[in-house]
Amino acid sequence: MGVAPKSGTLKPRPYARLLSMLSDQLIKNNTVALTELAKNSYDADASWVQIRVGNMDNFERDGLSDKEKPFVEIEDDGDGMSFETIRDSWMNPASPDKYKRRLKRKIKTRKGRVLQGEKGIGRYAVFQIGKKVEIFTRQRADGNKGGDEIKLITDLSGYSEGLLEHKKLKHPAEPLYLDQIESRYFIRDDAQFIKPGTISIEGKRLSRKTHGTLIRISELNYKWTLTNVRRVREILSRLQSPFGKKDFDVSIVFESEEIPTFEDFDLLEVLDEALLQMTGDVGKMGICEYSLSRGTRKERKRLDLIEHLKQDAVPENREHFFDKGDNRPRKPQCGPFQFKFYVYDLETMTDPKLKSYIKEHRLYIYRDNIRVYPYGDPDNDWMKLDIYRGLVRASYYFSNDQLIGYVDISSERNPGLRDKTNREGLLEQGTAYEDLRLLTLSALNFLHTEYQTEKLKATKKAKRHKERKSELYLQTERVEQSIRSLDRHLKKAKDDKGRKLITRLTDEYVKERNIYRRQIEIVEDLAGVGIAVDATSHDLMLMMNRANERMKEIQAILRSGDPDLDRLRDKADALEGLITSISANLSGIQPL
Template identity: 25%
Template structure:
């Protein structure tokens, strides 16, 4: 007797044991890592992409690949023990791709079967160095037939030596695969395909017939493996991927689809432990190909997963090691305080269940901004991450163990305890981020379930789980509960709360002041219209009266009085620029427009008023003028008295309220102490009682004194520091404005630093790709048939256009090595026109150059001049987009030795003329505020300066005008 195995057993071991899509993909990626791959990818090619008739899925590794013998002896042999019992390879040779030997991530020998979960049918393409490409075609649904035995299944494999043979080889594979349907009966005479399984049979056949390889698919999938002797790797091409894979390409579908998509992205993130620095054992990517040249990368592009840097943003950090018997030794960082910490287990159950040493590094982020020491931006950054991906992760030999870290994988029951009493059980699963580190050698008894969905719940695991639960309960009891034995956390949290409360109160007050200022900006123009209308009508009336013969002064006296009152009230029509905060650019813009109205009023009505007053003086007697002069003085005095009285009443009310509140708080403190005194005296019956109550009274005194120092004394000190010689509001506003500028600049510096690093990497990669494409085009150009192809001609023309742009940019890369030289401005104009040729034509922009500029010669480093001009030109294109006339003028003023660059776009507001050269200041919606700052800095270093002006003698186009001059 011997065992016989049904084919569906493989289905149960493969697709049936895979919990979900991320698990299936990670199992295949682990196999790729074990094959010494450096890059693991998953790719969805959507229907219509490069002429595809339907969407396909491709999962790839650049590992060592397989020969035909490897496929037959290993890949098609289930449960191979080569990984589970293997030690590290002894040599760095072809089997390791000459890399350092790796600890195997796979273990059970069935991970390869997870490919069945991804869809059907499947084409495996694999190549080992020195061997031909191997193709294997199969539809895993065939295993669902419960009448088939394993030895009834035929899996076809074909060699491939050239790309030109792909279609023929694929056709052979499909024909060979169809042999599985030729037999009608098994060896015992039973029907293989019963009536109820005929639908499955038809589906498999239909999928096999519909599986096609287009030219573009062949080019994409095979080109990097075939025809190159030293190429290597493995690819799984799925012709009909499951819906869940296709949904990954849909960003804005219904709620269920979006949740599934985010779940997959989150689960595939952190494949290799990202919480460790420099731990990039392998690179994982998940691409969506929908439109040519617009590929999306899901894991790194959208994942926003954790990095080792995020630990710096943790309000609480646990860093140490469990010894395998329940004890912990390490450090706790609570805000900015580092505390050595040891925990001794008290467990008796599982006392002898050793599970091996387990390092832990776990950060914790406060859920409320007021409880954190982080800045607003830093808090938002880490809060976004923990909201999306927070949890306690487990990694074995640096590889993520699913499902730990997922929202529904709270295996230590943090939330369950927290729901019972939040004050006792401090830790929340969704606010933490970090890992527990397992290894196959160090923790052999903590094993994966056969479904690769968590650890087996054996005695060592239950001991491990119980120890961690007890540890976190004790840590919360020691430091974080509302009755913590040590008050380090609570004291710091209280201090942060008070500080943030004070800041928040100040922000609310400032917000109200800003709103009031904005409301006033809305109200002033209407007030001014009413004022202007009355002033104009009074002037008209006055002019009427003084034109009458023998007019008496008394007839015009009432009009004069009202006009004078309006002159005094004129100051109230000018909004006071706030000193306690910095007005926004938008508010300043509105002020500028309002000032234009005021200026127009002063230039017209006010001038007319002065002329009329002269005529009034001519017809009035000296006595009348003295009377009118005295009345005017009284109006001024009355206005001063009104202002003084109004503000005195405000001051008196506020002082009264403060005194009342001071007395109430002081009485509350004294009353509290008096009650403590009575209680203490009532309990003092012996020497011991007196000693005990004395200590209690002292503690009460210290507590009340602390309250007094935190509430009353700061107010008194603040009032005491106040002086008529110091404008506290102005000082506070200046510091706030400076702080806000520094904070914004720091955030931009971080962004710019990251951008700089990215550019440094991209620049190298771009140069490599650029040279490679250039060589390939040159090679293809020699092949007549290809060279005459219209698509090739278009490709070559496009690349040559890119090449021209690259040549134009090349001088800009050499600022450090460049030397100053004489540059003809006529050459500068040629460069500018070449650089912006397409933009100038598309946007119909005219460049006007004066003779003096055309013949001028400037001595400067070429890259400095060109980068400055390119930046100015780009700004000009943006601000001219809504202009009817689009012109950019270049001029040179010989006497002043100044270069002018002006355009017909939007004028720069007066208050922005100097700001636009500040670092990170920009009025463009997507501007970074770096270009003009760098332009000014580089020109200053080169002995020149640049500024913007609205002076009409310079700015003849009434747009933006920049002046470059020697910095003498």
């Protein structure tokens, strides 16, 4: 090694293993990988994307032809890519193309969609799925026609683990640099794959266009099962907001069979069945213009969410927007946003399938009409409702199970709400995310008070109805009516002695009647205790099942051989919160 000069310049030159780090460590699983690729199709103004998985029976078999090898394909009818886009953007990690467009505020596509990507690494999700990637693409040109078909082949299967060197080398060599990984390309004027034809998308026969992109991935890292594919189907069915108009279809095919969405109900019809609906538009200072619907009744008002948060049962929440020694709240850093919540009374619901369907949904976050994961997953409690119900009292907060809804943010209005690099939620640096969460919680707390009022009205109405219909009530009415008739008769007959006797008899009757009513109320109170214990036991079983799921996830992470410490910490925190909630719920029913 020569002697280094006394001064000079150095340039960074990333090693090839950066590719495996981007795919393995920033994209945690196949579902996240396919979500990122589907978002790329959305950004390309595709009207559909189809994901095809096949030849899984041949996984890990040797001596297979290319057609026999297990594969995953992602095809769309988007605008496709030019050779320049492939050379300057696709081939280079952290390419700044979309980021520069954001800086210039040119964030909308030809169809008016807001671009989802900006970090320039989502495309490396392909290597999370497999080692060999073939891309066929035709760019949309004038007249809605496609240009030349470009084929790009990147095959990492010939390299060692971590992309340190070629497998064929007999002797260890210097670790490979990223610019030593080569991809081959071919440009054809007669298209092989992106050409006219028909395709089935969510059961509909559509005509293929002469532009779009097909990505074929082989030399797969994992074997795909029908269960895996159904999970992907379920998650990607909610990629675009289901609460509004959709213009982007996602189709999943496993072994040549299209996988349906398995929805027993139409979401929009279920939303109409909610006991309460609340729509809100939250301004930059936390003032919410909202409409509240109770069946056919609707009201429109304003609510100061920061001021209302002072009524929250958790001290840290009440103090969140106030610095020490300052009575004036600070400005929320999250920016303005919208929301819509639907509340259900599961106790009065008789259809078990409908009840199960409602429980599968949660409060989602959508940015520019595309879902931010994992908010809304059944095991995701980003509002911390389960924790608060355990720490304080279950009756103070909604259960996650009885809520469906979404919070709508945008990249333009909410620049402080940015994705984590690993696509696992929003960054929690600064206060923007927590501001969003607690303003949303404040709105939910207000809605919970309205819900309790409606429940109380319904309970009183049912009780009055029950009393009117009860045989005991009818019998006492008949007795009292007879007493009044007898008193009128004695008055007409001017029988004072008889009237004194009937007065004494009436007093004795009222005393006995009141005793019976008090006894009935005691029985009803005991029944109420039973209902409270039953409701708490339901919550306890739910939390214990979730705690068991978190424990299994922790065990799986620890057995992986290379545990993701951040993910492990998140699961451990969730488990601790659930155990705390279980303990608090048990303490709550102990006095009963």
